[in-house]
Amino acid sequence: MILEVLKVTKTFALGAERVVALEDLDLFLDEGDFATVIGSNGAGKTTLLNVIAGHYRPDRGRVRLAGQDVTRWPVHRRAYFIGRVFQDPLQGTAAHMTVAENLALARKKGARALVPLLTARRRRFIMEAVASLEMGLERRLSEKVAHLSGGERQALTVLMAILTRPKLLLLDEHTAALDPANAEKVLVITERLVAEQQLTTLMVTHRMDQALAVGNRLIMMHKGRIVLDLGEQEKRRFRVEDLVGLFRKVGVSDDALLLTANGEGGIGTMAEEAKKQAHLL
Numbered sequence: 001m002i003l004e005v006l007k008v009t010k011t012f013a014l015g016a017e018r019v020v021a022l023e024d025l026d027l028f029l030d031e032g033d034f035a036t037v038i039g040s041n042g043a044g045k046t047t048l049l050n051v052i053a054g055h056y057r058p059d060r061g062r063v064r065l066a067g068q069d070v071t072r073w074p075v076h077r078r079a080y081f082i083g084r085v086f087q088d089p090l091q092g093t094a095a096h097m098t099v100a101e102n103l104a105l106a107r108k109k110g111a112r113a114l115v116p117l118l119t120a121r122r123r124r125f126i127m128e129a130v131a132s133l134e135m136g137l138e139r140r141l142s143e144k145v146a147h148l149s150g151g152e153r154q155a156l157t158v159l160m161a162i163l164t165r166p167k168l169l170l171l172d173e174h175t176a177a178l179d180p181a182n183a184e185k186v187l188v189i190t191e192r193l194v195a196e197q198q199l200t201t202l203m204v205t206h207r208m209d210q211a212l213a214v215g216n217r218l219i220m221m222h223k224g225r226i227v228l229d230l231g232e233q234e235k236r237r238f239r240v241e242d243l244v245g246l247f248r249k250v251g252v253s254d255d256a257l258l259l260t261a262n263g264e265g266g267i268g269t270m271a272e273e274a275k276k277q278a279h280l281l
Contacts, residue, residue, distance in 0.1 A: 001067070002200040003029040003052065003168055008061030010047055010224075021047040022058070023224040029168070034194060034201045034215030038208060038243070040252045043221040045204045049170050052202070054078040066167045083161030083199075085154070085174040092157030095146035099137055099156065100126050102145055106160035133159060133189055151182030155189050162193055169194065171203035175210075187214070208243045222250045 005027040011018045021044045029035060039045050050056045052063055054075040062071045070078055085092055093102050103126045123141070131138040133155050137148075145153060154174060162169060171190065175183035191214060194201050205211050211218050218235050220228035220243070227250055230238060 001028060002031050002033070002065065003027065003202070004062075004064035005048070005052065006062045006064065008051060008058045008063065010044075010051055010056055010058050020224050022051065025061070025225060027219070027226060029200050029202065031200055032198050033217055034199075035203070035217040035219055036211040036215045037202065037204045037219045037221060038206070038211045039221035040247065042223075044224040045221055046172055047224075048221070049084070049172050049202070049204060052168070053082055053084055053170060080164075081167040082170060083164070083166035083168070084170040085157050085161050085172065087173040087176050089150040089154040089157065089177060092160065093145045093153055096144060098142050098144055099130065099148075100141040102156065103130065103160060103163065106163045129159060129163065130156070132193070149182070151178055151185055154178060154182070154186050158186065158190050158193060162197060162199060165197055165199070167200065169199045169201040171201065173204050173206055176206055208240045212238055212240065212243070220246065222247075222252065 005025060008022050008025045009020070010022040011020050013019075025044075025048070027048070037045050037048070047056065051058055052065075054070070054073055054077070058071065062069055064070065065078070065081055070081075094105070097105070100123065104122060107122070107126070127138045127141065130141065135152055135155060137152060137156065140148075145156065148156065154177075158174070174190070175186050178186060187210070190203075193199075201215070203215065205214075212235055216232040216235075218228070218230040218238070219226055228246060
């Protein structure tokens, strides 16, 4: 068992009120699992990732990673075992550093030097790694990351997150801020790299079709709980409209099925997108 989230509860203060983000939640990932997570706005998806990564400490419950209780470990200590990619392509890289320097830092987590010396051997390793993205970035190793497009930068971030073969990869809507063409390209790259390294992965997505198509498990969250956990065979029998029906069954309105957690880009609602995909409009 790579990941064990055991009876975790996390609340936040909102003025005089307490908001329950996660409630008595259990989640288990075996080695090699690729689980996608969907849920309406406020379901607790990103909070779950933050608890696993160590940004939040649960009020109750435990988090175990590869057999070790990491509940009280700080973020930097867990970072040796966890790779993470955020929604914002600007968040995972250092814009003022070159492509090669960013990869060198990712490869040498915890190194004392700010930028590890780029020896010929390290540069060769980096060139081979970045060539695997098939985006031509191996010819731009000396270029600052600030000059890359959003899609190129996010693909580089994915590569940086898996460069040290982490025990667990967390993907927090990592294609949501990209245009459709780049989103598809980054997702294909992600699936290939995860498969090649057989990484245990937890991916939050706002797209139900993507959640059904990617990985071997699908998890639906609502009000801080897991309300559905589909295995690979069950996923194959589900369609988008089936998921929409389940959302409505647990009381999620169409307006609440937001495509993104923060509404960025004004894309619309998940329910509208699902209807289009299911040819219901």
